[in-house]
Amino acid sequence: MFWSTSTAEAWRAVSSAKRATISSVLIMAVSLAILGILGLGALAFHNEAQTAKRWITAEVFLKDGLEPEAIQLVRRRIVAIEGVSNARLITKAEALVRFKRFFGSELVDVLETNPLPQSYLLTLSDEGRTPEGLKAIARKAGSFPEVESVDADVEWLTILERISFTVNVVLLLFLGIVGFAISVVISRTIGLGIASRAEVVTLQRLLGASEWFVRRPFVILGVAQGAVGGILAALIVLACSRFAYAIPLVGHSFGGTNAHVAAWSLVGVGVVLGLAGSISTLRSSLPRDPWESEQVTRNSLC
DSSP states (O other), X not given: OHHHHHHHHHHXXXXXXXXXXXXXXXXXXXXXXXXXXXXXXXXXXXXHHHHHHHXXXXXXXXXXXXXHHHHHHHHHHHHTSTTEEEEEEEOHHHHHHHHHHHHOSHHHHTXXXXXXXXXXXXXXXXXXXXXXXXXXXXXXXXXXXXXXXXEEOHHHHHHHHHHHHHHHXXXXXXXXXXXXXXXXXXHHHHHHHHHHTHHHHHHHHHTTOOHHHXXXXXXXXXXXXXXXXXXXXXXXXXXXXXXXXXXXXXXXXXXXXXXXXXXXXXXXXXXXXXXXXXXXXXXXXXXXXXXXXXXXXXXXXX
């Protein structure tokens, strides 16, 4: 009974400010849709960055003339380094094959001997796929007397980490801006509804209605606006994800489960923002209780 009455009151508030309500819902839907699409883009970049990290390796080049026992001892030392999960020996013959694959055989044909050194190709664990971890691996492996040099993609990994951090910061800033903007829009819409129903609110209080009974229609209005805006945003994101799925390399991150989770989570975000906007507006725009005003007047006269 009480909820049906509050819902009817919320609908009357909507009817008194139709244009403002429709505008706020559309603004919320577009803003949340942009946020959802950016979120999917950030997720796609994160997935591709994690895939790229799996291909990061380090190669430890050995000095010439080492005995087999010394070569195996180096391997045991390298594998014992934190961040290294495996080390595969690249013989001089295999190194020459790799050289031919990348640079062609013309340069190799003029050589009388194989000048390429033996090396260990390292497989890194998650601890080693960070700039600090990779630097530590290169430093420790390079300190072994049997090692000539270490080749590690520290600079490339550092750039990738910086880009990932920047993308996350931009997304969080945009989330804050969108959240604040949506809360302001909903607050103004509910403020218009309160202004149009001010006499009704005052009458309800004079008749002894509880504070929650007075506020509930406007809370329902804010939550409903947020939910409708979130649903529209979810539909927009799902529609865009179907087109973005065809994009090479990153398109798969825009579709499937990722798109559905991101899209329908916007409904929850919309509800939360609608609730926050309605609560903040009620604190500042709701007419004062006439009984409280009369009590204050009596106290001041006394």
